[in-house]
Amino acid sequence: MKKIIVFSSLMLAVLAVLAVGTGFADEAAAVAAVVPPNKGDTAWMIVATLLVTLMTIPGLALFYGGLVRSKNMLSVLMQVFTVFSLCMVLWVIYGYSLAFTEGNGFIGGFSKILLKGITVDSVAATFSKGVNIPELIYAFFQATFAAITPALILGAFAERMKFSAVLAFIVLWFTFAYLPIAHMVWYWAGPDAYTSAAAGIKAGETAGFLFQKGAIDFAGGTVVHINAAIAGLIGAFMVGKRVGFGKESMAPHSLTMTMIGACLLWVGWFGFNAGSNLEATGAAALAFGNTMTATAAAALAWTFTEWMIKGKPSMLGGASGAVAGLVAITPACGYVGIGGALIIGLLAGVICLWGVNGLKRLLGADDALDVFGVHGVGGMLGAVLTGVFADPALGGVGVYDYVTNKVAEYSMSTQVISQLWAIGTTIVWSGIVSIVAYKLVDMTIGLRVTEEEEREGLDTVSHGESAYHN
């Protein structure tokens, strides 16, 4: 208990210093708006931000909650709920600044700490020249991504980790893995900086490391899914298996909840994917259509493959297939055509089914809710296939060149290599940060509850309440 108090008071002290040093939204730094935002785009981004919020609370919370035993239901709901809130606050304090201001290729700077200088008139760039959206909604749209990603990890070490250890790990991972990867993949100067070839090169040099490598990730296949899945897999190894794993029944306590959660994820994901277009345009509609197509295809692919191999099509299989499809189409949704989305979905359903069966046995870790099997495998598959199906020759929209103002010549092999760079960098970066973060938390707070507490269930032990009374 003492260690937790020391840890949290340290965090509070840091926050206090930051708060005193900077002050919220400095009115002095009001920036003259270049192009005022369009009301339609602004309205869409507000809605999209709400949809991504819905994905996490209660979508992901219920999806995960239904999959654990009833004695751990509240612990999962509470972990998702608290991690969402925690990352939201960290994002406002320093997350947005470190991810989305100019710095070096790996991390941004402190210029927008506590959202300093962002006013109602501040604008953020979109993917069209001369089109802006309010920076405040951009910052909070991105905030929901920064909050759901750490929450995805929770499924891997569900049912056995101390609540305090979960929070401490998340603070470290959010700061040293999520923020840098988001910066590396997504930070750039915006299209308006690409006025000429020379200006384009100069602007390109200020962008994130993986952006410069040419990796494309429309809505977060690497930043969100691979990133979280690696942290989850390492967590499953370092926290260790649940007591009784492989011997006792750990059957999900409510697949009804899981189905509701999966559907909320599906609906909310339209905010995630179509919202990542940042404008309410035909390109957003394409991302929407691709998301719908791939998800439905993946749900069917998982269902029918399971039916053939195991004899019965399960509800959990259908729901898992839908999530696998959502994950796989995420990086691709703004770049591929509907045909590409269909193939990506079908492959995701089959390959992620292998991810939670054959691959899971091969890895031997107790990734309790299959974070790696679904988000890791689906994320990597999607990232590679984005490079394949973005090809205009395969019905994709290609990659836009803001210097020549048209779609650039497309080389599938070059793009796939860029995608592999993004996957590899994310695996190594998230992997190393995760190992260090789990180790630090293990040495200070300790990762696991005792065996007796684990048998009793985290609801009563960690939270002093029970989900169900009968």
Next chain:
Amino acid sequence: MKFVSAIIKPFKLNEVRESLTALGVQGVTVTEVKGFGRQKGHTEMYRGAEYVIEFLPKLKVEVAIDDSQLDQVVEGIKKAANTGKIGDGKIFVFDLEQVMRIRTGESGPEAL
């Protein structure tokens, strides 16, 4: 007096109750139970994990009756709960020493 305890398939409860009421049985106690017999359990699959469910859900129906009703009651339950498939259950019969109705203090066959 006799005490009859029958383990039946849960979906057969209504038919068993109807048959017992038709025979003039005044009260029935039903409990949700789990167990196994020759039917054994079954396997459930959740993604990659398979779990053998060893204990199956059944209902235990208990009635206290007069000696004269025994044959009819056993026969009635047997007919009503029968599906002809494995796992239909069993009927146990015990001698019943004493019965008392709490409200009136009556005892013996009058209390049934």
